[in-house]
Amino acid sequence: MDHKKLDTLFAEAKLARERSYCPYSNFAVGAALLTADGRIYHGCNIENAAFSPTVCAERTAIFKAVSEGARDFIAIAVAGANQGEDPVEDCYPCGVCRQVLAEFCTTDLLVITAKGRTTLGALLPNSFNL
Numbered sequence: 001m002d003h004k005k006l007d008t009l010f011a012e013a014k015l016a017r018e019r020s021y022c023p024y025s026n027f028a029v030g031a032a033l034l035t036a037d038g039r040i041y042h043g044c045n046i047e048n049a050a051f052s053p054t055v056c057a058e059r060t061a062i063f064k065a066v067s068e069g070a071r072d073f074i075a076i077a078v079a080g081a082n083q084g085e086d087p088v089e090d091c092y093p094c095g096v097c098r099q100v101l102a103e104f105c106t107t108d109l110l111v112i113t114a115k116g117r118t119t120l121g122a123l124l125p126n127s128f129n130l
């Protein structure tokens with residue numbers, strides 16, 4: 001595991017957050033997804049006037065990663081707050097994003113937030129899978 005990159009992963013999520021497109025909620029989110037071989041995939045939330053096509057930062061990051069051939073993930077950092085404010089409070093992946101993460105990640109996936117870290121297994125126990 002790449003500990004140095006793990007330590008800076010939240011800062012990477014904050015960088016990704018700068019690209020958030022959130023004119024409807026004004027809630028800006030960034031995510032940084034770390035692969036076992038040290039690559040980082042960034043994502044931000046991208047909203048839409050029709051609302052339902054909106055995609056969360058976490059899903060942007062994991063869809064980018066999977067579409068580029070990455071499958072082995074060890075951590076995701078999430079930075080979210082009202083636009084213009086520092087993301088100092090914890091922002092956790094929504095239920096849909098937890099399910100998408102569970103498709104590709106083990107329960108050991110680290111979920112790093114502003115104040116600490118947890119695991120996907122703790123956030124989505126007994127997850128559904130085929």
Ligand code: THU
Binds near residue numbers: 091
């Ligand atoms: N959002 C994320 O990007 N990630 C989360 O974990 C929670 C919610 C986005 C979706 C929407 O653009 C905005 O935050 C408000 O819900």
